[in-house]
Amino acid sequence: xxxxxxxxxxxxxxxxxxxxxxxxxxxxxxxxxxxxxxxxxxxxxxxxxxxxxxxxxxxxxxxxxxxxxxxxxxxxxxxxxxxxxxxxxxxxxxxxxxxxxxxxxxxxxxxxxxxxxxxxxxxxxxxxxxxxxxxxxxxxxxxxxxxxxxxxxxxxxxxxxxxxxxxxxxxxxxxxxxxxxxxxxxxxxxxxxxxxxxxxxxxxxxxxxxxxxxxxxxxxxxxxxxxxxxxxxxxxxxxxxxxxxxxxxxxxxxxxxxxxxxxxxxxxxxxxxxxxxxxxxxxxxxxxxxxxxxxxxxxxxxxxxxxxxxxxxxxxxxxxxxxxxxxxxxxxxxxxxxxxxxxxxxxxxxxxxxxxxxxxxxxxxxxxxxxxxxxxxxxxxxxxxxxxxxxxx
Amino acid sequence: xxxxxxxxxxxxxxxxxxxxxxxxxxxxxxxxxxxxxxxxxxxxxxxxxxxxxxxxxxxxxxxxxxxxxxxxxxxxxxxxxxxxxxxxxxxxxxxxxxxxxxxxxxxxxxxxxxxxxxxxxxxxxxxxxxxxxxxxxxxxxxxxxxxxxxxxxxxxxxxxxxxxxxxxxxxxxxxxxxxxxxxxxxxxxxxxxxxxxxxxxxxxxxxxxxxxxxxxxxxxxxxxxxxxxxxxxxxxxxxxxxxxxxxxxxxxxxxxxxxxxxxxxxxxxxxxxxxxxxxxxxxxxxxxxxxxxxxxxxxxxxxxxxxxxxxxxxxxxxxxxxxxxxxxxxxxxxxxxxxxxxxxxxxxxxxxxxxxxxxxxxxxxxxxxxxxxxxxxxxxxxxxxxxxxxxxx
Numbered sequence: 001x002x003x004x005x006x007x008x009x010x011x012x013x014x015x016x017x018x019x020x021x022x023x024x025x026x027x028x029x030x031x032x033x034x035x036x037x038x039x040x041x042x043x044x045x046x047x048x049x050x051x052x053x054x055x056x057x058x059x060x061x062x063x064x065x066x067x068x069x070x071x072x073x074x075x076x077x078x079x080x081x082x083x084x085x086x087x088x089x090x091x092x093x094x095x096x097x098x099x100x101x102x103x104x105x106x107x108x109x110x111x112x113x114x115x116x117x118x119x120x121x122x123x124x125x126x127x128x129x130x131x132x133x134x135x136x137x138x139x140x141x142x143x144x145x146x147x148x149x150x151x152x153x154x155x156x157x158x159x160x161x162x163x164x165x166x167x168x169x170x171x172x173x174x175x176x177x178x179x180x181x182x183x184x185x186x187x188x189x190x191x192x193x194x195x196x197x198x199x200x201x202x203x204x205x206x207x208x209x210x211x212x213x214x215x216x217x218x219x220x221x222x223x224x225x226x227x228x229x230x231x232x233x234x235x236x237x238x239x240x241x242x243x244x245x246x247x248x249x250x251x252x253x254x255x256x257x258x259x260x261x262x263x264x265x266x267x268x269x270x271x272x273x274x275x276x277x278x279x280x281x282x283x284x285x286x287x288x289x290x291x292x293x294x295x296x297x298x299x300x301x302x303x304x305x306x307x308x309x310x311x312x313x314x315x316x317x318x319x320x321x322x323x324x325x326x327x328x329x330x331x332x333x334x335x336x337x338x339x340x341x342x343x344x345x346x347x348x349x350x351x352x353x354x355x356x357x358x359x360x361x362x363x364x365x366x367x368x369x370x371x372x373x374x375x376x377x378x379x380x381x382x383x384x385x386x387x388x389x390x391x392x393x
Numbered sequence: 394x395x396x397x398x399x400x401x402x403x404x405x406x407x408x409x410x411x412x413x414x415x416x417x418x419x420x421x422x423x424x425x426x427x428x429x430x431x432x433x434x435x436x437x438x439x440x441x442x443x444x445x446x447x448x449x450x451x452x453x454x455x456x457x458x459x460x461x462x463x464x465x466x467x468x469x470x471x472x473x474x475x476x477x478x479x480x481x482x483x484x485x486x487x488x489x490x491x492x493x494x495x496x497x498x499x500x501x502x503x504x505x506x507x508x509x510x511x512x513x514x515x516x517x518x519x520x521x522x523x524x525x526x527x528x529x530x531x532x533x534x535x536x537x538x539x540x541x542x543x544x545x546x547x548x549x550x551x552x553x554x555x556x557x558x559x560x561x562x563x564x565x566x567x568x569x570x571x572x573x574x575x576x577x578x579x580x581x582x583x584x585x586x587x588x589x590x591x592x593x594x595x596x597x598x599x600x601x602x603x604x605x606x607x608x609x610x611x612x613x614x615x616x617x618x619x620x621x622x623x624x625x626x627x628x629x630x631x632x633x634x635x636x637x638x639x640x641x642x643x644x645x646x647x648x649x650x651x652x653x654x655x656x657x658x659x660x661x662x663x664x665x666x667x668x669x670x671x672x673x674x675x676x677x678x679x680x681x682x683x684x685x686x687x688x689x690x691x692x693x694x695x696x697x698x699x700x701x702x703x704x705x706x707x708x709x710x711x712x713x714x715x716x717x718x719x720x721x722x723x724x725x726x727x728x729x730x731x732x733x734x735x736x737x738x739x740x741x742x743x744x745x746x747x748x749x750x751x752x753x754x755x756x757x758x759x760x761x762x763x764x765x766x767x768x769x770x771x772x773x774x775x776x777x778x779x780x781x782x783x784x785x786x
Contacts, residue, residue, distance in 0.1 A: 271760060342760060342765040346740035360746065363641075365660045365662070365745075367735060369665045373736075375636045379739070
């Protein structure tokens with residue numbers, strides 16, 4: 001994470017970064033924003049072009065007990081420091097993590113490495129609903145192997161902070177105890193200001209922007225986790241708040257405001273995370289998303305070796321690949337393995353940008369050397385099998 | 394390496410594999426091959442379709458001394474076993490490797506791991522002439538760090554096997570001594586039979602084939618290291634004898650002979666090798682190859698981090714990227730790093746198959762997580778800088 005102070009912005013870039021200033025209203029007719037400064041005094045600032053980069057904020061349940069000091073969210077660097085400080089006291093023996101997404105998984109690993117007992121809970125039944133079942137089973141085994149307890153179908157109703165450790169109750173009255181509760185149940189876009197200003201919203205209440213990052217008001221831009229993007233596979237708006245997209249959008253706004261030509265292709269939904277020794281990666285659509293988007297998807301899941309079979313140190317690598325039976329297009333890929341999944345996922349990601357068919361992708365001249373994979377890369381094994389299946393169905 | 398016996402072919406696949414039969418002539422007018430069987434008796438076999446899969450053979454210099462038993466080539470499994478057996482005796486303290494290609498590098502590593510002193514020699518001045526100079530310098534440092542001595546400009550004139558250790562002389566009379574000499578100076582296609590049968594030859598005397606693997610005689614196919622392929626960037630014939638291409642061509646011949654539709658896209662020149670702790674990868678064209686093929690190339694070389702800067706264990710990763718100033722197309726990419734180079738190269742490889750521009754590639758939604766790379770993947774950093782350079786020039 002990169003942290004720069006307001007002072008640095010002023011000195012290095014002549015940018016007047018007004019910290020402590022809360023914008024409360026966008027007056028798009030007058031071309032100005034109004035709000036409260038650090039001393040409680042009202043301020044107003046005129047603009048020719050406005051950029052909304054309000055990000056996203058963690059979703060914190062409204063149920064009783066979430067305001068307890070032993071309940072923490074993980075969004076800012078300060079949040080992380082606060083958790084670290086708490087762990088350093090040695091008072092945290094057990095932690096309960098709400099959520100089973102990327103951040104939740106990374107927290108589980110970080111806590112287990114510090115020998116804290118970890119339980120993870122979520123209301124839904126699936127561990128990672130977007131991941132193919134066979135691949136998700138591998139992730140579950142990895143969590144099991146590291147003594148992370150998983151409670152799916154556990155819908156938190158309230159936290160009783162009167163006890164020590166805290167008692168976390170689900171809607172059925174079952175309870176789990178923990179010294180620390182970490183809320184990692186996702187984020188929502190900070191779009192209230194934009195909404196109040198009458199700007200069009202996109203998926204999940206994110207701010208709708210065009211390929212030049214302009215909102216429905218062409219002098220107002222939005223970029224980062226608050227804004228949406230076009231999905232290169234569906235062509236439809238999508239809200240996938242990840243770092244590269246946010247960063248790229250910021251640069252693109254600056255370019256466009258400065259008169260450069262900008263037209264963002266959009267996102268492929270590429271993501272990767274590490275959980276203990278596993279790499280979990282995805283790009284493009286799942287079977288469910290593909291059906292939802294109107295495709296006629298077929299999918300295969302294969303398991304092969306991360307290295308040439310004769311090479312010492314080879315471990316299993318799983319690939320799930322989705323294609324469209326009507327157009328032949330590659331729609332998505334998921335991978336789980338101990339090595340070679342995180343960076344391999346970029347090949348199908350590029351193929352999605354190029355709208356390649358599975359057949360075209362299957363002919364890719366991918367790299368081979370015994371320490372790095374079998375002669376037929378796991379991605380090619382999956383593509384070949386998917387091709388066969390798409391022809392049969 | 395996969396080894397199957399003739400017996401297994403007979404039993405499992407009903408394929409009559411006639412080992413010990415040397416084909417000496419293709420009589421394409423009569424549709425038959427003739428030669429000598431194991432007992433020295435002549436044989437003749439008729440064909441409807443013929444596949445030439447004669448592979449490639451190591452180039453062994455004709456200078457005096459190369460027939461000495463302490464001079465070894467590395468092509469077959471037997472060659473490797475023979476070297477291993479020799480090493481096991483403990484009599485090999487020093488080895489001299491002729492050549493500095495993939496095989497030579499892998500041999501250098503294998504020998505150093507067994508604590509044999511290693512010197513590598515080649516006549517030309519460049520360590521890896523196809524690799525950008527900055528990236529090649531990193532490889533040289535890695536070899537230095539592992540006490541591999543490099544003698545470029547050393548053109549072997551003869552080996553004096555009368556001495557123990559052997560004395561290897563260059564054309565200037567300088568000599569190096571070694572207990573074992575390993576010849577890894579590349580391979581040449583076994584195309585003499587095809588040539589004698591009047592079949593068209595391609596680059597480096599390989600057998601020219603079309604996208605269905607047919608030679609200039611449409612009932613005769615050629616596949617594997619003996620045959621050429623089309624290069625997806627130049628559209629021209631290329632001879633790049635690597636395992637995936639050879640394997641894919643074999644399957645394609647079988648498909649085509651059986652009446653399936655086949656049209657191979659060709660090769661992107663993707664390759665990777667490991668030398669000690671370094672991964673060295675390439676795809677597409679070098680600056681020199683791009684100029685040669687009629688492009689107007691520009692290139693950048695960048696160095697960035699293999700992980701997010703805050704992440705422990707990050708190491709440098711270098712990317713060299715080549716684009717065409719006229720069309721904007723991505724032409725090639727090279728990478729060197731301790732992690733993340735081998736599999737990352739597949740993303741630009743796919744982009745080459747899709748004939749993407751550098752601008753399109755620069756917009757790819759590549760995976761990001763701190764353990765696996767910076768927010769802007771090294772490939773994107775290179776693409777962004779190359780884009781800038783292509784616009785300026």
